[in-house]
Amino acid sequence: MAFLHATAHASAPAIDNAAKKRSLTPYFLLLPGMVWLIGFFVLPIATLASTSTMTRPDGAAVGTYVQSLRFQNYLDAFSANKDQFFRSFIYAGIATLLALAIAYPLAYMIAFKAGKMRSFLLVLVVAPFFTSFLLRTIAWTQILGDEGPVVSFLKALPFFSNDIRLTSTPFAVVSGLTYNFLPFMTLPLYASLERIDPRTLEAAGDLYANGLTTFRRVTVPLSMPGVVAGTLLTFIPAAGDYVNAYLLGNPNTRMIGNVIDSRFFAIVDYPTAAALSFTLMAAILILVTLYIRKSGTDELV
Amino acid sequence: MSNPKVSDSRGDLHLNRLTKRFADFIAVDDLSLTVPRGSFFALLGPSGCGKTTTLRMIAGLEEPTQGMISIGDTDITTAKPYRRPVNTVFQNYALFPHLTIFENIAFGLRRRGVKDVKKDVDNVLELVELGHLAERKPNQLSGGQQQRIAVARAIVNKPEVLLLDEPLGALDLKLRRQMQIELKRIQMEVGITFIHVTHDQEEAMTMADTIAVMNQGKIEQMGSPAELYESPKTAFVANFLGQSNLIKGKVNSRSGANASVNIHGIDIEVPITRMASHGDSVLIGVRPEKLNINAKSKNSIGNGTVTDASFVGVSTQYLVKTSWDEELVVFEQNDAGAPDIKVGDTVSLSWEPAHTFALDGNQDLAAGADVDHEAD
Amino acid sequence: MKTTTLAPAPMPTLSHRASRWFARNLIRIYAALAFIYLFIPVAYTFAFSFNDAGKSNLIWKGFTLDNWKNPCGAPEVCSALGNSLKIGLISTILATILGTMIAFALGRYRFKGRSVINLLIFLPMATPEVVLGASLLAMFLNFRINPGMTTIIIAHVMFCISFVVVTVKARIASLDPRLEQAAMDLYANERETFRYITLPLVMPGIAGAALLSFSLSFDDFIITNFNSGTVATFPKFVYVSAARGIPAQANVIGSSMFFIALFIVVAGQIIGRRRKAR
Ligand SMILES: Nc1ncnc2c1ncn2[C@@H]1O[C@H](COP(=O)(O)OP(=O)(O)OP(=O)(O)O)[C@@H](O)[C@H]1O
Numbered sequence: 001m002a003f004l005h006a007t008a009h010a011s012a013p014a015i016d017n018a019a020k021k022r023s024l025t026p027y028f029l030l031l032p033g034m035v036w037l038i039g040f041f042v043l044p045i046a047t048l049a050s051t052s053t054m055t056r057p058d059g060a061a062v063g064t065y066v067q068s069l070r071f072q073n074y075l076d077a078f079s080a081n082k083d084q085f086f087r088s089f090i091y092a093g094i095a096t097l098l099a100l101a102i103a104y105p106l107a108y109m110i111a112f113k114a115g116k117m118r119s120f121l122l123v124l125v126v127a128p129f130f131t132s133f134l135l136r137t138i139a140w141t142q143i144l145g146d147e148g149p150v151v152s153f154l155k156a157l158p159f160f161s162n163d164i165r166l167t168s169t170p171f172a173v174v175s176g177l178t179y180n181f182l183p184f185m186t187l188p189l190y191a192s193l194e195r196i197d198p199r200t201l202e203a204a205g206d207l208y209a210n211g212l213t214t215f216r217r218v219t220v221p222l223s224m225p226g227v228v229a230g231t232l233l234t235f236i237p238a239a240g241d242y243v244n245a246y247l248l249g250n251p252n253t254r255m256i257g258n259v260i261d262s263r264f265f266a267i268v269d270y271p272t273a274a275a276l277s278f279t280l281m282a283a284i285l286i287l288v289t290l291y292i293r294k295s296g297t298d299e300l301v
Numbered sequence: 302m303s304n305p306k307v308s309d310s311r312g313d314l315h316l317n318r319l320t321k322r323f324a325d326f327i328a329v330d331d332l333s334l335t336v337p338r339g340s341f342f343a344l345l346g347p348s349g350c351g352k353t354t355t356l357r358m359i360a361g362l363e364e365p366t367q368g369m370i371s372i373g374d375t376d377i378t379t380a381k382p383y384r385r386p387v388n389t390v391f392q393n394y395a396l397f398p399h400l401t402i403f404e405n406i407a408f409g410l411r412r413r414g415v416k417d418v419k420k421d422v423d424n425v426l427e428l429v430e431l432g433h434l435a436e437r438k439p440n441q442l443s444g445g446q447q448q449r450i451a452v453a454r455a456i457v458n459k460p461e462v463l464l465l466d467e468p469l470g471a472l473d474l475k476l477r478r479q480m481q482i483e484l485k486r487i488q489m490e491v492g493i494t495f496i497h498v499t500h501d502q503e504e505a506m507t508m509a510d511t512i513a514v515m516n517q518g519k520i521e522q523m524g525s526p527a528e529l530y531e532s533p534k535t536a537f538v539a540n541f542l543g544q545s546n547l548i549k550g551k552v553n554s555r556s557g558a559n560a561s562v563n564i565h566g567i568d569i570e571v572p573i574t575r576m577a578s579h580g581d582s583v584l585i586g587v588r589p590e591k592l593n594i595n596a597k598s599k600n601s602i603g604n605g606t607v608t609d610a611s612f613v614g615v616s617t618q619y620l621v622k623t624s625w626d627e628e629l630v631v632f633e634q635n636d637a638g639a640p641d642i643k644v645g646d647t648v649s650l651s652w653e654p655a656h657t658f659a660l661d662g663n664q665d666l667a668a669g670a671d672v673d674h675e676a677d
Numbered sequence: 678m679k680t681t682t683l684a685p686a687p688m689p690t691l692s693h694r695a696s697r698w699f700a701r702n703l704i705r706i707y708a709a710l711a712f713i714y715l716f717i718p719v720a721y722t723f724a725f726s727f728n729d730a731g732k733s734n735l736i737w738k739g740f741t742l743d744n745w746k747n748p749c750g751a752p753e754v755c756s757a758l759g760n761s762l763k764i765g766l767i768s769t770i771l772a773t774i775l776g777t778m779i780a781f782a783l784g785r786y787r788f789k790g791r792s793v794i795n796l797l798i799f800l801p802m803a804t805p806e807v808v809l810g811a812s813l814l815a816m817f818l819n820f821r822i823n824p825g826m827t828t829i830i831i832a833h834v835m836f837c838i839s840f841v842v843v844t845v846k847a848r849i850a851s852l853d854p855r856l857e858q859a860a861m862d863l864y865a866n867e868r869e870t871f872r873y874i875t876l877p878l879v880m881p882g883i884a885g886a887a888l889l890s891f892s893l894s895f896d897d898f899i900i901t902n903f904n905s906g907t908v909a910t911f912p913k914f915v916y917v918s919a920a921r922g923i924p925a926q927a928n929v930i931g932s933s934m935f936f937i938a939l940f941i942v943v944a945g946q947i948i949g950r951r952r953k954a955r
Pocket residue numbers: 014015017323324326327328346347348349350351352353354355500
């Protein structure tokens with residue numbers, strides 16, 4: 001998927017037939033990377049699939065499983081964790097919409113209004129990455145914490161009760177998700193907005209003579225590849241995340257990632273963890289496929 | 302050439318029955334032509350007629366589906382681009398953005414293993430009068446300067462053939478005229494074969510020794526600018542190169558130096574030497590400036606009505622509707638004593654037989670008239 | 678001659694002007710707020726790197742420079758950082774090489790099975806990290822491979838490749854093919870064309886991909902946590918110590934990384950701009 005540069009092809013003239021040749025070279029170029037991806041992505045996923053239908057024989061040691069093709073595992077795992085499943089998708093969905101709402105004007109401003117500051121501002125968008133995202137999330141737990149400045153301030157206001165809390169709430173988890181994946185939303189949006197020739201906007205202004213109409217009829221459609229890429233890059237990791245729910249939430253905000261994590265490490269229930277992982281992956285792939293179809297940007301893949 | 306890998310063939314460029322097919326679309330169709338060594342050759346034609354494709358095949362950037370390309374006696378049809386004594390000035394110049402002007406020009410010399418490039422590069426920079434820009438990057442140059450660097454980068458290699466694909470297309474009219482003169486000067490100075498692609502007929506006529514008019518993958522006609530203008534062989538050429546009045550006619554007889562042709566009931570004369578067709582059905586052609594109003598030239602077609610008059614400075618352009626309801630274009634010089642003619646007036650039209658040409662009658666009258674002329 | 682007098686334009690009131698200014702700069706104000714939002718936790722992390730906190734850096738206890746003077750003071754912080762840097766470096770080099778090769782194959786050649794390759798590049802990006810981490814671990818366990826440094830690097834290269842391919846491929850696609858044709862026309866054979874034209878022009882894309890790889894690898898927690906065994910990376914160290922309080926040295930390291938990265942990127946841009954202007 002050309003996540004970050006979905007439309008880059010448009011600028012290249014279509015006369016490069018001579019440059020594209022048939023030979024063995026491409027296969028040599030592809031070989032090492034593909035071996036890596038097959039060995040450490042496809043094969044693991046296959047292992048995961050096979051693990052998901054295993055059972056633990058009676059009396060066997062913890063962590064010992066044998067293949068018994070028990071597809072019931074999926075139903076069991078899903079029905080025991082459907083709350084977490086739906087929660088994951090709802091939280092990720094809200095966080096994606098919020099991130100889009102914050103990032104679109106930001107990307108628009110950097111692309112069209114920043115002048116010489118453009119590349120510097122772009123660096124600023126990425127810069128927080130380098131302070132570990134865990135440190136930043138923990139900083140949020142302290143900023144929003146019960147003793148933190150925000151809560152103290154809110155308590156001082158007359159219209160909030162004194163036992164108001166911000167951490168350990170769904171609000172905190174969604175905010176954390178929104179915050180952490182904001183750059184993933186901003187960069188592809190910027191990449192697609194930046195490619196819009198300002199003259200097309202001027203031309204549109206000439207034809208429609210209304211800023212809002214120009215935005216709706218020209219800017220938004222042209223930035224669609226960026227919107228699709230950005231929402232995917234935000235939604236997918238957010239749906240599988242468990243760090244924000246762990247640090248900013250409470251037991252009632254557990255997401256599917258938390259369940260998979262604890263099944264693997266705390267409970268050592270590999271088949272359930274595998275079944276859940278597989279279900280999550282399948283659900284996301286179906287959603288992504290539908291979404292890409294619907295948004296008409298097939299070119300992305 | 303110091304590099305043994307680059308073929309050092311010399312002589313005329315021959316294209317022999319060259320065809321290029323993209324899927325089921327034929328871009329260049331069985332094209333044969335010879336470009337004499339050292340000539341300034343223009344390839345002229347409407348958009349999409351296959352000019353670029355032809356050049357790319359000569360440069361080796363596109364492989365012909367059929368046919369042969371040779372320079373002198375050397376067949377270069379399938380030679381790699383870097384093995385041909387041919388260089389190209391690309392339409393958008395294609396200067397290397399990461400290299401300085403100096404390095405751009407030195408690129409070809411270095412690849413051929415020339416040791417001391419400085420002298421050659423400096424010389425060619427002097428030739429294009431841009432010596433002071435050697436250390437700049439291409440994006441710091443104006444369009445006209447970039448164009449000259451693109452030419453310099455190609456001719457510094459002293460190729461047998463230089464291909465120029467609409468090198469002046471991106472320039473404004475004034476700069477384009479200036480560059481035309483410049484290019485012509487450079488060609489005279491270095492004496493290599495230039496093949497210049499353009500769809501600007503004026504540019505082709507002012508610069509080239511020989512013009513080939515191309516249409517739908519084929520050469521319609523080839524010759525000197527005057528030859529093409531005075532004696533076009535097809536309706537397409539007649540209309541594409543300047544304007545023409547074409548009138549359907551039937552040959553009555555061919556005797557002596559002149560043939561007698563009947564157009565809409567009127568007999569006129571056409572010199573046999575200026576007849577491109579042996580059939581009976583012909584198109585009679587007259588250039589607008591050769592048509593005379595209210596004069597007594599030999600080929601007279603009687604009266605018509607003026608339907609439009611537009612003043613264009615040195616001349617006035619009239620549309621005159623003939624008795625058979627065809628509108629003919631007439632240019633009248635605005636010299637002293639020019640008659641005062643207004644729309645609605647009845648005038649007589651005539652011309653000299655020597656200014657007539659006759660084409661095969663089975664052609665579309667308007668062929669080539671409505672295709673794009675960039676600099677009409 | 679007739680003179681026309683224009684009716685004097687009504688003087689805009691101050692509040693009117695203020696609201697007009699506001700409307701015109703709305704998007705800038707919005708963006709400024711977004712930046713503040715992005716940087717609040719960074720600033721907080723930086724501020725608390727000066728906290729005289731002792732073991733648990735939760736509440737402000739007073740200003741000190743001790744943490745900065747002795748960034749390795751807390752146990753394991755620096756070894757975790759060292760691991761992260763080492764993993765980041767090795768993964769970046771491998772992923773950049775493998776991904777760039779794939780990108781060139783996709784961008785410059787015709788071959789059978791292109792759509793399968795595209796799918797294989799796309800899927801790791803569309804798979805949540807838990808699934809990537811869990812599946813790799815499941816495989817390693819299956820083959821009785823003990824997780825450790827090597828497995829972390831294997832995992833990181835795997836998820837970075839796709840991002841490298843996408844970034845470099847975009848750069849190759851935006852390259853004007855006529856530049857390479859011009860080089861061939863100027864007597865450069867395929868190899869020379871690649872070396873003198875293609876590679877230098879694609880280089881910014883490769884550098885960007887490497888930077889992206891490094892930051893993804895350096896900051897990864899979830900996949901690493903699955904496949905690290907007993908090896909601690911910096912994010913893992915932070916996560917593990919979150920429960921019992923994070924030493925202020927972690928803030929020192931987080932803040933330094935931020936400033937170093939900012940410095941490198943900005944310096945790189947300035948050098949790039951200089952070179953262009955030369
Ligand atoms: N790679 C290609 N694949 C398919 N068709 C092509 C390709 N390249 C050119 N053509 C077609 O071949 C025809 C000739 O193209 P060419 O570029 O030679 O035209 P041209 O005479 O140079 O036109 P212009 O004056 O607009 O540059 C066009 O109809 C074009 O659409």
